[in-house]
Amino acid sequence: MTDDATLLAAARADAAWVVDLRRRLHRRPEVGLQLPQTQAIVLEALAGLPVEVTTGTSTSSVVAVLRGARPGPTYLLRGDMDALPLQEDTGLDFASEIPGAMHACGHDTHVAMLLGAARLLAERRDELAGQVVFMVQPGEEGHHGARYMLDEGLLDAVPEAPVSGAFAIHISTSFPTGTINVRPGPLMAAADHFRITLQGAGGHASTPHVTADPVPVAAEIVLALQAMVTRRVDVFDPAVVTVGHIAAGTTNNIIPATAFLEGTIRTLSAERRADVVARVQRVAEKVAEAHELTAVFERVEGYPVTVNDSVVAGQVEARAAALLGTEASVPMPDPLMGAEDFSYVLERVPGAMAFLGACPPDLVPGESPGNHSNLVVFDEAALPAGTALYARMALDALAG
Numbered sequence: 001m002t003d004d005a006t007l008l009a010a011a012r013a014d015a016a017w018v019v020d021l022r023r024r025l026h027r028r029p030e031v032g033l034q035l036p037q038t039q040a041i042v043l044e045a046l047a048g049l050p051v052e053v054t055t056g057t058s059t060s061s062v063v064a065v066l067r068g069a070r071p072g073p074t075y076l077l078r079g080d081m082d083a084l085p086l087q088e089d090t091g092l093d094f095a096s097e098i099p100g101a102m103h104a105c106g107h108d109t110h111v112a113m114l115l116g117a118a119r120l121l122a123e124r125r126d127e128l129a130g131q132v133v134f135m136v137q138p139g140e141e142g143h144h145g146a147r148y149m150l151d152e153g154l155l156d157a158v159p160e161a162p163v164s165g166a167f168a169i170h171i172s173t174s175f176p177t178g179t180i181n182v183r184p185g186p187l188m189a190a191a192d193h194f195r196i197t198l199q200g201a202g203g204h205a206s207t208p209h210v211t212a213d214p215v216p217v218a219a220e221i222v223l224a225l226q227a228m229v230t231r232r233v234d235v236f237d238p239a240v241v242t243v244g245h246i247a248a249g250t251t252n253n254i255i256p257a258t259a260f261l262e263g264t265i266r267t268l269s270a271e272r273r274a275d276v277v278a279r280v281q282r283v284a285e286k287v288a289e290a291h292e293l294t295a296v297f298e299r300v301e302g303y304p305v306t307v308n309d310s311v312v313a314g315q316v317e318a319r320a321a322a323l324l325g326t327e328a329s330v331p332m333p334d335p336l337m338g339a340e341d342f343s344y345v346l347e348r349v350p351g352a353m354a355f356l357g358a359c360p361p362d363l364v365p366g367e368s369p370g371n372h373s374n375l376v377v378f379d380e381a382a383l384p385a386g387t388a389l390y391a392r393m394a395l396d397a398l399a400g
């Protein structure tokens with residue numbers, strides 16, 4: 001079996017290929033579930049490898065299966081490939097050439113590292129007892145791309161051996177470059193979007209008693225939601241409720257008939273998620289009712305909690321330490337309250353996601369432009385660590 005030093009050296013030797021692929025993707029970002037140019041680049045990069053490739057029917061997803069020399073279980077490695085609707089302002093010489101689209105979450109690096117790992121693993125097929133499924137997904141940024149792939153049979157890509165373990169990497173400038181950051185249990189939050197429409201009765205601003213004014217009711221709901229979170233939610237199973245958008249009225253002397261609020265609910269367990277969604281609805285409806293208005297509550301379901309298997313998270317930590325050095329393997333004390341649709345895969349099979357730090361060395365992690373910023377720059381020197389760790393996870397899972 002390829003040892004850690006050899007594997008990392010191989011990843012470093014292939015770094016130019018990975019960086020070139022990453023920059024090609026970076027120049028031509030695509031947003032959402034249909035990424036035809038990105039898919040074409042992925043298929044071209046896979047073309048020389050001994051893998052069986054299928055493409056999605058409802059999205060431009062790509063699944064590649066690498067069969068090892070001996071039979072065994074099937075292990076899944078995932079990279080997402082969609083960009084964000086954002087104008088890039090980095091000034092990089094390989095910056096986005098598409099107005100209003102940018103690989104600002106580093107998914108271009110995920111694809112490049114994943115396919116770099118496919119190259120390393122293809123050279124080591126004789127060490128594999130089982131199959132590696134490479135999941136290259138569109139639509140991570142709120143489009144539920146992973147769910148489409150699961151619905152299309154992702155986990156049965158190898159019919160005789162359904163996927164039994166999974167691993168993913170997410171790059172981030174919040175961590176020092178080259179570090180692997182992971183934790184057991186919840187890694188990222190569930191995210192639900194809610195909308196509240198208040199129906200009152202409009203009229204002259206001088207005679208509120210003959211109207212049903214939604215403005216003070218909207219304000220009261222915003223405050224009541226914060227009181228609900230602090231008084232009704234156990235701090236050890238926390239929640240964040242943010243009203244990010246509020247709209248009502250047109251001018252100073254008219255009481256509007258309606259008001260609108262929307263926001264996000266972030267939670268770290270399925271139980272808390274259901275609980276807080278119900279409480280937000282209750283607060284909105286009951287506060288409105290108290291003032292003789294009505295509230296229409298609507299929830300747009302987002303991603304579930306991303307939960308790392310505790311055994312696998314420990315393996316990631318240990319393997320990152322062996323591969324990259326103990327100082328490069330950093331346990332995360334807390335989850336992040338962002339959301340991630342790899343959660344759908346981790347609901348079905350035990351596995352883990354880890355963050356790869358990629359803050360440029362001249363900047364401060366967490367203070368430099370972060371993921372989703374128009375100015376974010378990822379340190380490409382971190383990529384061989386991710387490529388090697390993807391490969392290490394599959395080699396160890398399929399060691400036979």
Ligand SMILES: [Zn+2]
Nearest residue numbers: 105107140170
């Ligand atoms: Zn992302």
